[in-house]
Amino acid sequence: MPSGAAAKRVMLLAGLVMVALLIAGFVVGAIGSQMFGTTRFLAQPAIHLPPQPIFPFSAVKTSLGYGSDYEAKKEEAKETADAEHPPAAESGDHGEGGEEEHHFTPLGVSQFAITNTLLSAWVASLVIILFFVLGARKKAMVPGRFQSLVESIFEGVLSFGSSVLGRDMARRTFPVVATIFFFVLFNAWIALFLVPLYQAVGFGSGGLWDFELKAHLIRPAGTDVNMPLALALVSFVFVEYWGIRTLGLGYFKKFFAFGNLLRGRPSGLIDIFVGILELISELVRIVSFTFRLFGNMTAGEILVVMITFLVPFVANIFVFGLELLVGLIQAVIFAGLTLVFLSLAVHHEEH
Template sequence: MLSAWVTSLVMLVFFIGGARNPKVIPSRMQALIEMLFELVLNFASSILGPEMGRRAFPVIATIFFFVLFNAWIAIFLIPIYQAVGYGANVGGEFKLATHLVRPAGTDLNFPLALALVSFVFVEYWGFRAHGFGYLKKFFAFGDLLRGRPSGLINVFVGILELVSEMVRIVSFTFRLFGNMTAGEILVVMITFLVPFIATQFVFGLELLVGLIQSVIFAGLTLVFLSVAVSHEEH
């Protein structure tokens, strides 16, 4: 939670501070922020189309940058994260027993919260686009009630759709949690085995992993949203 608050504060300072007084001829910081926003907006529009892409942009951009900043801040502050905590006297020697601050992605609650936000966002737009008819995607009993044997297939497919919809929460959660936790463990192990040298390459790898995870999380949310909005009854 503390790590997520640090990330939120850094994001607020970065984005609000850089774009607080926009100018026709932008400063370097304003140009950087505009470029980042344009990249995410184009990414969303390429999947959802220009209109829907703009509507989904605020949530998608928040998810993307929150995951990215959490991963990157954790990398740059790893020495601080590893040094701050509660100590204990073990065998006459003082040792750090519990970390007070650790990367948010390494706590299961953080990716679970993001997964729930993504899930609710997709379902909200599904209902907004199709009303209660959106439920026909999961509860396709129409043909079966009309006495058509083929309706059994529709019911079975609907159950699979419902299960796959719920499984997204689990897959989103453990994909981000697993990658972030594995990255932190790798950095700590390399630090003990080959200090000061190989660690730099691992940091570079973790920067790339953080970017990839943010793109995957935001990209899959866009894909699921596209499917939910464009769903048609077969």
């Protein structure tokens, strides 16, 4: 079996290359450079919670601190860095080095600019649209492979919804729930599939060789708190809408439970208290939705960046695998919790 042997040889070669890259990465990474005194391959990454604007350029300049005095500042920073080279290298592990280099002004609350997260959300949306519209284009009675794939994805989401809400409700709520699912999923994965773009392209300073990335062009939208917040609001409004649509004004009875008190029963006080709790928990869902997704995505991004910083090249493959899983889980959780809250809102009167 020559082909088998050849395949084995290729595998072995790839494995050797991987091990070599791992060792090289360790040597030139943050840990290795401390141990062996080698030059660091990557600059220490800066973590910003707010997204960076990428358009218009004036906003980019403002946020990154470019300006008329930027060059001078940079020179000054370089001098200080040169002068304090040994202590800077020592304190690199503690995350203090280059603090002045990464000063970054986030957007104001009402200031608009297209950010890298918004751009990647658009890219993700475009990919979703391409994927599903192409999959649904032919509507063949006997589906091809691609249509089968898309259909089985739909069927999966639909049966997931059916298990919580029942077939009929699942069908009617499918567009919103499925879109939430796909939006979260593709936004989590888009950065992983666009790794070179994500890791290397963006705004920064320096030439081709001493380029210092300050703002990625693409950054997963889940790491921008506005995107989870928007989805949480969609989910919240959707759930309340279905609650009111199904139960009418009676839906609000669980929040403002004055019924027993007005009938003169003292236990009505407890009902009122429970109603207040219900109201709070209803509103807290927005916060929990937001920060669950935001936290997971941000943590994933930080993990990828830090592992890449510590051991460049191939060590982060494992993190990528983990992040694929996390993205899927978050999508399932976001869509699943929306379904669960829907079923709570719709069936509240029955128990």
